[in-house]
Amino acid sequence: MSLPKKVKIVEVGPRDGLQNEKGDVPADVKIELVNRLTEAGFPNIEAASFVSPKWVPQMATSKEVMAGITRKPGVIYSALTPNMQGFEAALAAGANEVVIFGAASEAFSQKNINCSIAESIERFVPVAKAAKDAGLRLRASVSTAFGCPYQGEVPLDSVAYVVGRMRDLGCDEIDIADTIGVSTPLKTKAVMERAIKEFHANRLAGHFHDTYGQALANIYASMEVGIEIFHSSVSGLGGCPYAKGATGNVATEDVIYMMNGLGIETGVDLDKVVDAGQFISSFLGRKAASRAGNAIAAKRAG
Template sequence: MNSLPKQVKIVEVGPRDGLQNEKENVPAEVKTELVNRLTSAGFQNIEAAAFVSPKWVPQMATSADVMAAITRKPGVIYSALTPNMQGFEAALAARADEVVIFGSASEAFSQKNINCSIAESIARFEGVARAAKEKGIRLRGSISCAFGCPYQGEVPLDAVADVVARMRDLGCDEIDIADTIGVATPRKTQAVMERAIGQFRVDGLSGHFHDTYGQALANIYASLELGISIYHSSVAGLGGCPYAKGATGNIATEDVLYLMQGLGIETGIDLDIVVDAGQYISQFLGRKSASRAGNAIAAKRA
């Protein structure tokens, strides 16, 4: 087995991916406060906004306000999801440091979600990719359903490799391999990641694991063994899985940090500040944090 990375980058996705499915409106000032707390915890990369149609994602309608209000720390990448040129222009105006484009590794998912093939969906991002390069903005590609699909079940490894290659050819600086429905287990994770590594440099690949079946931490460990050193997580485990009723979605950042701490892997992030941020947003939402480590640490303090 390879030795594990000495250092990892944790991309905090709570303010965007975590909050976008919340039914109750989360005011811009609460989102701003959350991003500011996460900035002070030491994250290098925070997914803070999405410039998508408010008709489809009402929770993200305040993205421009949030991007204008946050206290930015030099060197921190504040990312925004941009599905099209209109979204890109809005992200540019909001001074996003990175724009995120997305495609699926599942043909059935692509057809059901956006009524087009995977190849067509990624071709649509050519303009955004070109514009990002021209403006010197980082470009990140996100690949959903890389480990399984709610409609077709198994997703072929060749399909994942193909989408990674397409994202690479668009000029992505980083590519996320996402387990959208949380069905992966460690062996499957390594098989998928090995195929991704065959198409893109290992230090530009990230793991985005959902904890639907309680496997996310095990899958992160399996990815660490292959040298993957970027992981996505969400403070307090914000963000359910829209395709599995009552299922947890994103792995909680606090739990990932606790794992890394135990492995002696450097993250540059202060776990205590993240625990506070997780308790803050959970209190606002009126429910208990979904982070086991976060709740255990908070209870110990009390």
Template sequence: MSLPTKVKIVEVSPRDGLQNEKEFIPTSVKIELINRLSAAGFPNIEAVSFVSPKWVPQMADGADVMAGIQRRPGTIYSALTPNLKGFDAALAAGMDEVVIFGAASEAFSQKNINCSIAESIARFEPVAQAAKSAGLRLRASISCSLGCPYQGEVPIGAVVDVARRMLALGCDEIDVADTIGVGTAARVEQVMRAVTEVVEPSRVAGHFHDTYGQSLANILAAMQAGISIFHASVAGLGGCPYAKGATGNVATEDVLYMLRGLDIDTGIDLDAVVDIGQWISSHIGHKSSSRAGNALAARKAA
């Protein structure tokens, strides 16, 4: 299959990228990060999550962040909402999209939320119904779609089954997520082809972690399977809690550099994203893990 001419990038650094940072990041920095990303042209920004501050203290200021940003017309601002309490907070904050999540791995589901996959998805039914009633977009993320830290290999049929269940809840978009970054191109293509037999390819996204350095190859494989939505995190922000010392999300700068080389349109300003990556890295006190970002920044400084 030929590659898409246009790709949608969902920027996840404000939520998935920052949530693992141990030092609390000032609300003003989070607001500026989202404003800069909006200005750079991202069509969809995963901005905050409305979860218990006890579990994710970094995300406790979600309402303040959303109250402080400058919204760019046409940009979708998303929030992770694990339950109705989170959904109500998302609605009050004026979110455009709410995100629910389930695992394709039974072992992961039991270990993390102490219930089966089927039970976890049933818990989201009231959130899904509330989102639809309120006219919000509903997105679902399927974690451990390409491997699990507890059970190892995850059957493709299990990923397809969760995708089917999420579709039945009314999800507008479904993310196939490689939570621990173990996926390789051949497996990614197989999984994406299987999922797109039950979900329209235009509604499926790839969310790849770069633990083993395979993310760009995996994005290319997913595009060959008809996928044209990908998640990325500026500066590669976001650790992987199941692989010690591993990098997290694929770096947005690296994805944009590859797509530019393939002449695939994203509508995003790569130069602006490089600057954002360097800026946020300086604020959180560790170097950007984006190879393209660091190289382009060095060239600019020379």
């Protein structure tokens, strides 16, 4: 199959990227980051998470962040909502899209949230209904779809089951996530092709972590089977608190650089993304984890 002419990049840095940072990232820094990403031209930014501050202290300022950002018409600002309490908070904060989630691995579901896959999805039934009733977009994320830190291989049928359940809840988009970054291109194609049998290819997204350096190759493999939406995190921020050794999401700068080289339209300004990546990395006191971002920044400085 030929590659798409255009892809949608969902920027997840402000939420998925920052949520595991140990040091406090104040609301004004998060607001500045979201505003820079908005200016860079992203059509969808995952900006907040309405979870218990006890579990994810970094996201305690989500209400403040959603109130403080400068919104651009047409841009989708998403929030993660684990339950009805989270949904109500996201609705009040003006989220355009709420994100629910479930694991494709039974072992991961039990270790992570102490319940089965089926039970975890059942919990989202009221959230999904409320989102639809409120006219919000509903997105689902299927974690550990390519491998699990506890059970290893994840059967394709398990991925298909979760995708089918999320579809039946009325999801507008479903992300297939390589939470621990273990997939390689052939595996990626097999998983995506199975997911496509359950849901529209153009509404499925690839969410790849770069633990083993395979994320860009997996994105390319996904495009070859018809996937046109990808998640990435500015400066490669983030990881998975429940997956030992899992490094961050693939860096947005690297993804945009590759898309530009392939002549695939993203609508995103790479230079502005590099600026945003250098800004947040500077605040965090470390070098950005994006090779393209660092190369471009060094070239400018040179």
